[in-house]
Structures are given as structure tokens and as C-alpha cells.
Amino acid sequence: MSTILVAGATGYLGRFIVAELHRRGYQVRALVRDLGRAESPGIYGSPGLTGLVADWCIGDVTNPRVTADLAHGVTGVISALGVTRQKADLWDIDYRANLAILDSARRHGVNNFCYVHALGAEHCPARITRAKTAFVRELQASQVTAQVISPTGYFSDMAQVLDMARRGRVVLLDDAVRINPIHGLDVAGACVDRHVAGVSGEWRIGGPEVLTWREVAECAFRILDRPARITVLPRVARGLLVRQPWWDGVRFAAWSMTHDSVGESIGRQRLLDFYNVILA
Numbered sequence: 001m002s003t004i005l006v007a008g009a010t011g012y013l014g015r016f017i018v019a020e021l022h023r024r025g026y027q028v029r030a031l032v033r034d035l036g037r038a039e040s041p042g043i044y045g046s047p048g049l050t051g052l053v054a055d056w057c058i059g060d061v062t063n064p065r066v067t068a069d070l071a072h073g074v075t076g077v078i079s080a081l082g083v084t085r086q087k088a089d090l091w092d093i094d095y096r097a098n099l100a101i102l103d104s105a106r107r108h109g110v111n112n113f114c115y116v117h118a119l120g121a122e123h124c125p126a127r128i129t130r131a132k133t134a135f136v137r138e139l140q141a142s143q144v145t146a147q148v149i150s151p152t153g154y155f156s157d158m159a160q161v162l163d164m165a166r167r168g169r170v171v172l173l174d175d176a177v178r179i180n181p182i183h184g185l186d187v188a189g190a191c192v193d194r195h196v197a198g199v200s201g202e203w204r205i206g207g208p209e210v211l212t213w214r215e216v217a218e219c220a221f222r223i224l225d226r227p228a229r230i231t232v233l234p235r236v237a238r239g240l241l242v243r244q245p246w247w248d249g250v251r252f253a254a255w256s257m258t259h260d261s262v263g264e265s266i267g268r269q270r271l272l273d274f275y276n277v278i279l280a
């Protein structure tokens with residue numbers, strides 16, 4: 001039975017990838033920092049990894065001793081590794097650590113590598129997306145068969161809109177910008193499909209519903225059974241948030257909320273159902 005290394009296995013997406021590989025009969029080697037946390041359920045319905053992992057690699061991906069032989073004996077690598085909530089240098093993780101894993105794959109003769117990128121990243125001025133795009137260039141220039149999966153925003157990010165609605169008001173930067181957000185389960189299915197098919201390419205994917213940000217906010221208020229209270233910031237504020245150099249996460253979020261992000265509609269999970277599940 002072939003073994004696939006999953007980097008970022010404790011993340012919102014990584015957990016669904018591990019579960020999907022296990023469901024399809026693959027052995028999983030999971031790179032995690034904390035076994036206890038890995039075995040507990042993740043955020044927003046993402047699964048705990050108990051019973052899903054054949055081989056644990058425990059350590060920090062910035063440590064070269066952890067990454068050197070990560071890919072020994074595996075047939076493929078799926079990386080959902082990245083900085084979202086973690087306090088870390090973006091280039092250390094999204095670029096250098098992914099590069100170290102790619103080096104490990106090359107040295108151990110592993111010729112199949114799937115990387116989770118972000119839709120539209122190459123146009124976004126934030127450091128996070130520049131680091132991810134730089135890694136994609138290295139991956140595509142390597143001799144390895146590379147699957148680049150570029151999703152829109154995950155449902156886990158849409159949970160922040162629900163949180164604002166719970167507090168009484170959703171603040172938007174542009175209510176007409178469109179997105180088809182996607183559930184981690186659906187991204188995981190696409191990663192595994194493309195990875196096991198073993199051909200190179202880039203896939204820009206999103207969920208089944210194309211919504212404006214206003215519709216996302218209305219969906220959150222509907223599930224709470226409250227009247228929609230939505231504030232759209234003036235255009236000048238949007239520009240300032242995208243251009244300010246201090247908070248990269250804010251810059252990334254502001255850019256994402258002011259540019260259409262619509263990928264090929266895949267999957268079946270709907271935002272209203274996701275909101276229902278996390279409220280239950």
C-alpha cells in the first residue's frame with residue numbers, strides 16, 4: 001500500500017486531506033508539531049487524526065533535522081503547510097519549509113508533489129501570497145510532477161463573518177465583490193483526486209455557490225434569525241488597508257475582500273449548512 005506524506009496535517013484543510021487519503025485506502029505519514037493536538041478534533045468540524053495516521057513525524061518544519069528525511073519511503077507529498085494564525089515568518093514556512101520538503105522529496109526519489117496555493121495569489125501584494133507564489137515557481141521549475149491546487153477562501157474563513165454577525169454587525173470592504181467559498185472537505189477531495197492522478201497542472205477551484213460578500217453576510221444573519229446589519233467601509237478606507245505596510249494579514253484580507261475570487265465550482269458543501277453545523 002502506498003504512503004503519502006501530508007505536511008500541515010493539523011490544519012483546517014490538512015485534517016480533511018488525511019481523512020480523505022485514509023478513506024481511500026492510502027497510508028498517511030503526518031507531519032505535526034503536537035501529537036495530542038493532532039489527535040483532538042480541529043476547528044470548524046475538521047477531524048481529529050486518531051486512527052487515520054500510519055506514521056507520525058513530530059517536529060517543527062523550520063528544523064532541517066525534521067525535514068531532511070521526511071519523504072523517505074513515501075510515494076507522494078501533499079503540502080497544506082502554511083501560516084494563517086501561527087506566529088511565524090511567512091517566508092520561513094510558506095517558502096523555505098515547503099522548499100525543504102521538496103528537497104527531501106527529490107533526494108528520496110519521490111516524484112509526485114501536490115501543493116495548496118491560493119487563488120489569485122500572484123496578483124496580491126501581501127507577503128504571504130508572495131512567499132507562496134515564489135514556492136510555486138520553484139515547484140514548477142523542478143523535475144517533480146506538480147499539482148498546484150489554488151482554492152478560493154475556505155469556509156473556515158467565512159466563520160469570521162458569522163462571528164461578526166453574532167456580535168451584531170458585519171463590516172465589509174466591498175459588498176459587490178464575488179467569491180465562491182469552499183469547504184475543507186471539498187478542497188481535500190480535489191487535492192487527493194489530482195495527486196493520485198499524478199499529472200502536473202494548476203487547478204483554480206471554489207465551492208458550488210458564487211456569492212457576493214453581502215450575500216455571505218446575509219447568509220450569516222439568516223442562520224442567526226436576525227435582521228442583517230451590514231456596514232460597507234468607504235472606498236478610501238479599503239485602499240488604505242490594502243496599501244498599509246504594517247499588518248500583512250490585514251493587507252491580505254483586505255485585498256481578498258476587494259477582488260473577485262471565483263474558481264471552478266466543485267464540491268457539494270453549502271455555506272448555510274456549514275454555518276448550521278458550527279452553530280449546533
Ligand SMILES: NC(=O)c1ccc[n+]([C@@H]2O[C@H](COP(=O)([O-])OP(=O)(O)OC[C@H]3O[C@@H](n4cnc5c(N)ncnc54)[C@H](OP(=O)(O)O)[C@@H]3O)[C@@H](O)[C@H]2O)c1
Nearest residue numbers: 008009010011012013033060061081082084118153154157
Ligand atoms: N484559509 C483559507 O481561506 C485559504 C484559502 C486558500 C489557500 N489557503 C492555504 O491553504 C493552506 C492550508 O490552510 P489552512 O486554513 O488549513 O491553514 P492552517 O489551519 O493554519 O494550517 C496550517 C498548517 O501548517 C502547519 N504549520 C505551520 N507552521 C508550522 C511549523 N513551523 N512546523 C510544522 N507545521 C507548521 C500548522 O501546524 P500547527 O497546527 O501546529 O500550527 C498547520 O498544520 C495554507 O497554505 C493556506 O495559505 C488557505
